[in-house]
Amino acid sequence: MVKKISNDLKKVKVCILLTNDFKNDARVRNEARSLVQAGFDVTVLATLSPSTPASENWQGVEVLRIIPPFQKNIKNPFIRKLRNFMILINIQRIFAKKAAEIKADIYHANDLDTLYAAHKAATINKSKLIYDSHEFWTELYFTEKMRYPGEKLLSKIVNHLWKILERRLIKKADKVITVNPLIADELSQRYNISIPNVIYNYPQKLKNILPKQLIKTEKKIIIYQGAITSHRGLPELIHSMTQVVNGVLVLLGAGEQKSYLRQIVEREALEKKVFFHAAVPYDELLRYTKGADIGIISIKPTCLHNKLCSPNKLFEYMMAGLAVAASDLPFLREVIVKNDIGQLFNPCDPKSIAKTLNQMINNEEQLNIYKKNSASKNYIWQIEEKKLIKIYDDLSLA
Numbered sequence: 001m002v003k004k005i006s007n008d009l010k011k012v013k014v015c016i017l018l019t020n021d022f023k024n025d026a027r028v029r030n031e032a033r034s035l036v037q038a039g040f041d042v043t044v045l046a047t048l049s050p051s052t053p054a055s056e057n058w059q060g061v062e063v064l065r066i067i068p069p070f071q072k073n074i075k076n077p078f079i080r081k082l083r084n085f086m087i088l089i090n091i092q093r094i095f096a097k098k099a100a101e102i103k104a105d106i107y108h109a110n111d112l113d114t115l116y117a118a119h120k121a122a123t124i125n126k127s128k129l130i131y132d133s134h135e136f137w138t139e140l141y142f143t144e145k146m147r148y149p150g151e152k153l154l155s156k157i158v159n160h161l162w163k164i165l166e167r168r169l170i171k172k173a174d175k176v177i178t179v180n181p182l183i184a185d186e187l188s189q190r191y192n193i194s195i196p197n198v199i200y201n202y203p204q205k206l207k208n209i210l211p212k213q214l215i216k217t218e219k220k221i222i223i224y225q226g227a228i229t230s231h232r233g234l235p236e237l238i239h240s241m242t243q244v245v246n247g248v249l250v251l252l253g254a255g256e257q258k259s260y261l262r263q264i265v266e267r268e269a270l271e272k273k274v275f276f277h278a279a280v281p282y283d284e285l286l287r288y289t290k291g292a293d294i295g296i297i298s299i300k301p302t303c304l305h306n307k308l309c310s311p312n313k314l315f316e317y318m319m320a321g322l323a324v325a326a327s328d329l330p331f332l333r334e335v336i337v338k339n340d341i342g343q344l345f346n347p348c349d350p351k352s353i354a355k356t357l358n359q360m361i362n363n364e365e366q367l368n369i370y371k372k373n374s375a376s377k378n379y380i381w382q383i384e385e386k387k388l389i390k391i392y393d394d395l396s397l398a
Helices: 026-037 077-102 112-125 151-172 181-191 234-240 258-267 282-289 312-319 330-339 350-361 364-376 381-397
Strands: 013-017 041-047 055-058 061-066 106-110 128-133 175-178 220-225 247-252 274-277 294-297 323-327 342-345
Touching: 013 026, 013 077, 013 112, 026 041, 026 061, 026 106, 026 381, 041 077, 061 077, 077 112, 106 112, 106 381, 112 128, 112 151, 128 151, 128 381, 151 181, 175 181, 175 381, 220 282, 220 312, 234 247, 234 258, 234 350, 247 350, 258 274, 282 312, 294 312, 294 350, 312 323, 312 330, 312 364, 323 330, 323 350, 323 364, 330 342, 342 350, 350 364
Parallel strands: 013 041, 013 106, 041 061, 106 128, 128 175, 220 247, 220 294, 247 274, 294 323, 323 342
Antiparallel strands: 055 061
């Protein structure tokens, strides 16, 4: 637990904004919890989902949820992208009004889709502003083939509008935070700002994680955990399992690509090698992770955002003591090679994925070395929270 702030700072009020329901956002939950433990008064503004209440007190954090507009599901990705952009614009307006009413001393915008709202509330209340860039938001333009006329043009237009917003507001922030040095350097060069503070997405340190059985099998278990959506290399991963010997794959999570992936499994007759597991509460996730042997990250380099990514699941796999098989991308390569915790592959090539998995599965001695090395590393939130609290202390004293 972090050291509490001095008595004159105990009533510093913080408003954290994010456009998900907060329930499974590991980074924001860690940040909010740490701030409360340090003596700050924390309110989280999130969006309401079917599985969450409109308000609650979570570990001393006041959570308020706002109903997002236009919740009807739309299958056409072109219309859905346009609809989602309009939702985010509307949410900015709603969040700005509610955030201003909270009258916080510090506003914390999580990602670009809350920066306008947090900036406006901070301006109204003459408060401090933190911009926490989890994603390289303006580079979420995927280069893979698009299915609908105008989809490519729309993606470019939407991303250009986000770039204009970020360029105008990032310099208004009193502090900028991001998730790894690669994105920090890119933001600094792109907008001519000081290099942002890096706070990694490390998980809370847990001892004696009791594993939960994912499936009953004598074979090595490969786990993918997280969103089951496009551009994460999941079709290629499933295709690779036709060539993997002595291993089974478990996809743990939820997302719009799940039904499509089930069709691939059925078409390739992989029902005995590929299994789907429902998403689980984040507080229980690592127990399921612990039930596997290899954690896999198959994200494809379809945009700059993906190329520079540092996925939460990498550190979750390490916390659970798993060997790691991952896409050969800069940040993943650095951590995996430096710590000797696994191997890399080409996520666009099922043969490359299968070769890597077979090498790891069929060399028990080396696999155990990877696991041991993975479990021994201190990639833990308790280190990162000290950096977060220092940022907040500095702003509170300014």
